[in-house]
Amino acid sequence: MDQIERPSPFLPVFLAWLVPGAGHLKIGKLWPGVFTFAAILPLYVGGMALAGFENVSWERYPVYFWAIHVFGGALTGAAAWLTRGATILERMPDKDVGVLFTAVACLLNVIAISDVWSRCRRGDPEDRAKARADASQPPAAPPAPSPSPPPETREIVGG
């Protein structure tokens, strides 16, 4: 039976949705949080730049917005609010790549959110791997008996 007390996942998961990496920081995992933030934010903003800063909007792209961009949390909220009056003057040459980048960034945040949930519920991945390795090993053999002294040998002399 698992006797380890785990933190409640709800606040970390909410923070992970709101700001990429914040959920990891909430549960004390600095480097996963830093890497998540450093991966998702540039991809999101870079994608928006490639798409002309008009691809995150519930009016212009409702399907993308409600199916994918909502997982970006505050990033999506800020992007949609700041670009709400954007007008499409010309088609950007790499707009498709930009749309894809922003979508991938939001989906990566889904993975990060699920990792926060998993760490809260089941512990760190290294600990789980160690527990699996321990469980897969055969039980330790009982200690070998100490070597008994050699039996006494008697020389039979004569007949």
Place this chain on the structure above:
Amino acid sequence: MDRPLLRIAYFLIACLAVGMVAGACRATTLHGVLKKSVEAFVQMAGWIVAIAVSIWLLSLVTQA
């Protein structure tokens, strides 16, 4: 930048981001996250390049 080079750069940027998140989800320490990120990046980029080359070779075969 030349278009093919730009596309390769986009591909590598996306792979890097996915690799970083994959590494962040598989380890906790800085060393572990870095190691897992590089592993995931190489694996994913390698698989995608292998699949792309396979499709390209198949298209060559079907055209011949």
